Amino acid sequence: xxxxxxxxxxxxxxxxxxKCGIKKSNKPDLALxxxxxxxxxxxxxxxxxxxxxxxxxxxxxxxxxxxxQAVLVxxxxxxxxxxxxxxxxxxxxxxxxAKELKxxxxxxLVNSTGIIGKRLPIARMNNAIPGLVKGLSSAKATLAQKAxxxxxxxxxxxxxxxKIAKRTVTxxxxxxxxxxxxxxxxxxxxFIFTDAAITKQALDKALSVAVxxxxxxxxxxxxxxxxxxxxxxxxGAAGNKLIELKDNYAKFxxxxxxxxxxxxxxxxxxxxxxxxxxxINVYAAKSRDEAxxxxxxxxxxxxxxxxxxxxxxxxxxxxxxxxxxxxxxEEAKLKVKLGPLNKKHIHLSVGLSRGKASVTVxxxxxxxxxxxxxxxxN
Amino acid sequence: xxxxxxxxxxxxxxxxxxKCGIKKSNKPDLALxxxxxxxxxxxxxxxxxxxxxxxxxxxxxxxxxxxxQAVLVxxxxxxxxxxxxxxxxxxxxxxxxAKELKxxxxxxLVNSTGIIGKRLPIARMNNAIPGLVKGLSSAKATLAQKAxxxxxxxxxxxxxxxKIAKRTVTxxxxxxxxxxxxxxxxxxxxFIFTDAAITKQALDKALSVAVxxxxxxxxxxxxxxxxxxxxxxxxGAAGNKLIELKDNYAKFxxxxxxxxxxxxxxxxxxxxxxxxxxxINVYAAKSRDEAxxxxxxxxxxxxxxxxxxxxxxxxxxxxxxxxxxxxxxEEAKLKVKLGPLNKKHIHLSVGLSRGKASVTVxxxxxxxxxxxxxxxxN
Numbered sequence: 001x002x003x004x005x006x007x008x009x010x011x012x013x014x015x016x017x018x019k020c021g022i023k024k025s026n027k028p029d030l031a032l033x034x035x036x037x038x039x040x041x042x043x044x045x046x047x048x049x050x051x052x053x054x055x056x057x058x059x060x061x062x063x064x065x066x067x068x069q070a071v072l073v074x075x076x077x078x079x080x081x082x083x084x085x086x087x088x089x090x091x092x093x094x095x096x097x098a099k100e101l102k103x104x105x106x107x108x109l110v111n112s113t114g115i116i117g118k119r120l121p122i123a124r125m126n127n128a129i130p131g132l133v134k135g136l137s138s139a140k141a142t143l144a145q146k147a148x149x150x151x152x153x154x155x156x157x158x159x160x161x162x163k164i165a166k167r168t169v170t171x172x173x174x175x176x177x178x179x180x181x182x183x184x185x186x187x188x189x190x191f192i193f194t195d196a197a198i199t200k201q202a203l204d205k206a207l208s209v210a211v212x213x214x215x216x217x218x219x220x221x222x223x224x225x226x227x228x229x230x231x232x233x234x235x236g237a238a239g240n241k242l243i244e245l246k247d248n249y250a251k252f253x254x255x256x257x258x259x260x261x262x263x264x265x266x267x268x269x270x271x272x273x274x275x276x277x278x279x280i281n282v283y284a285a286k287s288r289d290e291a292x293x294x295x296x297x298x299x300x301x302x303x304x305x306x307x308x309x310x311x312x313x314x315x316x317x318x319x320x321x322x323x324x325x326x327x328x329x330e331e332a333k334l335k336v337k338l339g340p341l342n343k344k345h346i347h348l349s350v351g352l353s354r355g356k357a358s359v360t361v362x363x364x365x366x367x368x369x370x371x372x373x374x375x376x377x378n
Numbered sequence: 379x380x381x382x383x384x385x386x387x388x389x390x391x392x393x394x395x396x397k398c399g400i401k402k403s404n405k406p407d408l409a410l411x412x413x414x415x416x417x418x419x420x421x422x423x424x425x426x427x428x429x430x431x432x433x434x435x436x437x438x439x440x441x442x443x444x445x446x447q448a449v450l451v452x453x454x455x456x457x458x459x460x461x462x463x464x465x466x467x468x469x470x471x472x473x474x475x476a477k478e479l480k481x482x483x484x485x486x487l488v489n490s491t492g493i494i495g496k497r498l499p500i501a502r503m504n505n506a507i508p509g510l511v512k513g514l515s516s517a518k519a520t521l522a523q524k525a526x527x528x529x530x531x532x533x534x535x536x537x538x539x540x541k542i543a544k545r546t547v548t549x550x551x552x553x554x555x556x557x558x559x560x561x562x563x564x565x566x567x568x569f570i571f572t573d574a575a576i577t578k579q580a581l582d583k584a585l586s587v588a589v590x591x592x593x594x595x596x597x598x599x600x601x602x603x604x605x606x607x608x609x610x611x612x613x614g615a616a617g618n619k620l621i622e623l624k625d626n627y628a629k630f631x632x633x634x635x636x637x638x639x640x641x642x643x644x645x646x647x648x649x650x651x652x653x654x655x656x657x658i659n660v661y662a663a664k665s666r667d668e669a670x671x672x673x674x675x676x677x678x679x680x681x682x683x684x685x686x687x688x689x690x691x692x693x694x695x696x697x698x699x700x701x702x703x704x705x706x707x708e709e710a711k712l713k714v715k716l717g718p719l720n721k722k723h724i725h726l727s728v729g730l731s732r733g734k735a736s737v738t739v740x741x742x743x744x745x746x747x748x749x750x751x752x753x754x755x756n
Contacts, residue, residue, distance in 0.1 A: 050701030050709050081697050081709060116694025221680040226698050302599040302680070302744075303752060310753030316494025319459050320604050323428030331428050331459060366680075367753075368746045374681060375688030375745075 001251075003258060007141040007157035010170035010195035012037045012237035014136040017147030020128035022076035022114070022121055028147035030125060031073040032132050033191060034101065038067030039235035040200050041109070042207040044215075046228035052080035053090040054110045055229060061094075065106035066200075068233055071191055072097050072110045072129075073148050075176070079112040079120050080226045089120045096126045100133040111189055113176060113227055114150060145174050148189060151373070152177045156266040160255040164248050167240040169196045171252075173259035177267040188215060190230040190263055196252055197236035198243040205245060206253045207232050214260035217292070217361040219299045220271040221370070232256070268362045273370030276308050278346045278363045284335075286355035290327050294350065295361040297325035305366035311341040322350060329354075379629075381636060385519040385535035388548035388573035390415045390615035392514040395525030398506035400454035400492070400499055406525035408503060409451040410510050411569060412479065416445030417613035418578050419487070420585040422593075424606035430458035431468040432488040433607060439472075443484035444578075446611055449569055450475050450488045450507075451526050453554070457490040457498050458604045467498045474504045478511040489567055491554060491605055492528060523552050526567060529751070530555045534644040538633040542626050545618040547574045549630075551637035555645040566593060568608040568641055574630055575614035576621035583623060584631045585610050592638035595670070595739040597677045598649040599748070610634070646740045651748030654686050656724045656741045662713075664733035668705050672728065673739040675703035683744035689719040700728060707732075 009015060014034045022029040043062055045055050061068075072093055079086050090110050098105045112120070145155045156175040161168055175190040198206075211230050243252050269277050280299055285291035298304055301321035307314040315336050322329045335351035387393060392412045400407040421440055423433050439446075450471055457464050468488050476483045490498070523533045534553040539546055553568040576584075589608050621630050647655050658677055663669035676682055679699035685692040693714050700707045713729030 048698060048701040049706045050697050050712075078694070081694055083710065116692075116698070226694075226701060302748075306749050306752035309749065312753070314494075316456070316459055316604075319428050320426060320494070323426040323604060328427045332461065334428075366749060368749045370680075371684055371687065371744060371746045371749060374684035375690070 001160060001162045001255060004159045006159060007145065007172050007174050008159040008170060009138050009141050010172055010193055010237065012195055012235045013193045014138050015141045015144035016132050016135045016137065017140065017143035017145070018128055018132050021124045022074055028143065029074055029076045030128055030132060031144035031147035032097070032136065033071040033144060033193065034136050035069045035233055035235045037235040037237055038069060038107065039233040040198060040203055041068040041231065041233050042203040043229065043231045044207060044211045046225055048226045050081065050226045052078050052112060052227040053082055053086035054079055054112045055227065056087060057090045057094060058109045061106060061109055067107055068109060069103050069107045070097050070101055070109065071231060071233065072108065073189065074112050074120070074125065075148055075150050076114040077112055077118055077120050078114050078116045078227050081117040082119055085119060089122045092122055093125055096129045100130050109231060111229055113189055116226070141174065148176045150176065151272055153270055156263050156270070158259050158262040160258050162251055162255050164240040164251065167238050169238045169240055170194060171196070171255045171259050173263050175263040175267060177270045188225065188228045188267060190215065192232040192256070192259060194232065194234045195236065195238040196234050196243055197238065197240050198234045198252060202243050202245045202249050202252070203232060203234055206256045209253060210256040210260040213257060214264035217359065218264045218268050219296060219361065219363050220268065265362055268364050271364040272373045273367045274364030275367055276346050276365040277344060278308055278348065278365065279360060280363065281349040281358065281360045282352065283349065283358035284351040284353050284355060285357045288357045288359050291357050291359040292361065294322050294325045294327050294329065294352065295359050297321045298350065299361050299363035302366055308341055308346055309365035309367045313338055313341055318348065318350065379538060379540045379633060382537045384537060385523065385550050385552050386537040386548060387516050387519050388550055388571055388615065390573055390613045391571045392516050393519045393522035394510050394513040394515065395518065395521035395523070396506055396510050399502045400452055406521065407452055407454045408506055408510060409522035409525035410475065410514065411449040411522060411571065412514050413447045413611055413613040415613040415615055416447060416485065417611040418576060418581055419446040419609060419611050420578070420581045421607065421609045422585060422589045424603055426604050428459065428604045430456050430490060430605040431460055431464035432457055432490045433605065434465060435468045435472060436487050436607070439484060439487055446485045446487060447481050448475050448479055448486045449609060449611065450486065451567065452490050452498070452503065453526055453528050454492040455490055455496055455498050456492050456494045456605050459495045460497055463497060467500045470500055471503055474507045478508050487609060489607055491567055494604070519552065526554045528554065529650055531648055534641050534648070536637050536640040538636050540629055540633055542618040542629065545616050547616045547618055548572060549574070549633045549637050551641050553641040553645060555648045566603065566606045566645060568593065570610040570634070570637060572610065572612045573614065573616035574612050574621055575616065575618050576612045576630060580621050580623045580627050581610060581612055584634045587631060588634040588638040591635060592642035595737065596642045596646050597674060597739065597741050598646065643740055646742050649742040650751045651745045652742030653745055654724050654743040655722060656686055656726065656743065657738060658741065659727040659736065659738045660730065661727065661736035662729040662731050662733060663735045666735045666737050669735050669737040670739065672700050672703045672705050672707065672730065673737050675699045676728065677739050677741035680744055683741070686719055686724055687743035687745045691716055691719055696726065696728065
């Protein structure tokens, strides 16, 4: 299994990115990923009960369609809290992309990130889509990624290659970060493209596992977005023997885990205002769920996070956060080990002496820059 | 019912405060409240599963004893995460106070606030206790309050007087704040003294109701302390007809509610680094519990709090926080009304269109000063 720190679009995938005038900054803001072959798709969405319009559209598409070919992404506007008009806008972009690509409406997925509560400039987007389609190329992943960025300071991309018999399968992931999105929301968008031939059932399970161990184990500020999305398209162009739950699944799952965890870590590294990357391992818990509750309670503690920023080791804040998690941790049995705080990477391990389960979550410190960015965005 | 913005110790209560050398700053750090008559007591403690030693001692005292006369409070050291030695220290102060006051060990309650994980300087405290007792006076409430303070910038005190037949009953409350305690922990300590004659059952219920509507409806940073305590002593010196659940209860309950809510609001006003006082009313919920979940999700959202600090109205952050609360709020039915942000007091109301229950919670903004205070406390 080979991991490369860049986006290598697998066989049959193309991409493009353009400026269409959603962002005031005149930076690229509209991206398209396209599979020349019909692909099997799987997706995970935010658990926030306020869902942005594109997520509702994607849920409908995924429940009715079987094959997918296009993933449209705009930055600068989340198309959230926009009511029926926002839903109509999202569907209009679906239809426009399908028309230009000459594919079925049902095979298009759409994604938005940026400001909440404002309508998309739908005319500008529709004007830009023909050029976006015309310029599609297997060499333009970077252009597409730039058009997904908001306050990200670097592109988040990774590819993994592995073999099934003599066929090489590529899994390529790109993401935009959970730094707070200018000017409104944290949004995590992740798109994964693979040329693997894989059943829908195996793809669903692999994505669930990978997302649970990666994007569901990171927190920047505990604020759940309305737009969080992870989508994987598998188009089968590698010509491998079909991956099923009982055949070659482990290899594919491992590759997808690698891709998602790498992207998740990059998102934490690039969190707005963050100066530290913090790894928290909670072990000796009764269950993984219990370990995660404790780990996230610590990871979301403003007091712990400011202590990391200030490089002041503070076991009291860690113990208090663990104790406030709802899990009955016992003072006398708690094992807390905190690495040096004067580093960019901080490692905390917390043993509960309650069982054998463990979890690792990732977070960042809470800094004056976070406040500045999120208070003064106007 | 008359409310006064100062501590008026009810009949039979005395207080004192001294410096004993716990605080490096050489400020007062040891306080004693004393009832010359045996008093009925009720208390509420933090739900954190890591409890500071004095809370364990108080729980034991309250479950075994019936009458209480003394409340000792030290600031500068939380006596938390101190193991068996910390428990012994707490018991030693109980015994010393009882001996000097010539009262039963079982009638003393003890409280600590300050740094976590360090032993109390027990010799210094025991040396100071005789003088502390000797100086007790009904005119020294302010001295005692000063010795409870940590990073509080003002004394939190309120008294309510009301009549039962021709007898005047006084309820006097003092508190120290949930600004982060130098240098380690948020702790909310509240002591209420009343000369009411009241049954234990009525006192317990009145305190539960008052705490739920006040201290359990405020949040500064969502970090639950290991030391939070509210204690009420009722010594009967007013000579009123005994307050029972079915007799004169409403008046007493109203007075206790007033006292607790006033103190709770003062704590939010004095939260570390805060520049705004934010009142959040969630209405039209299915239940009070549901309303509170939504209200606290908004109140603890770093994004909402930084938006208030920056005076940037942001409905998206409010909707996203409500949606992340676990309650199935519906975008189309959500009614959000946010008052002007360029004021010291901000009022947010959120209607869920799901039922008839409501709740009001209080919080503050998240500022650069909060980070500074909690990151750079060394």
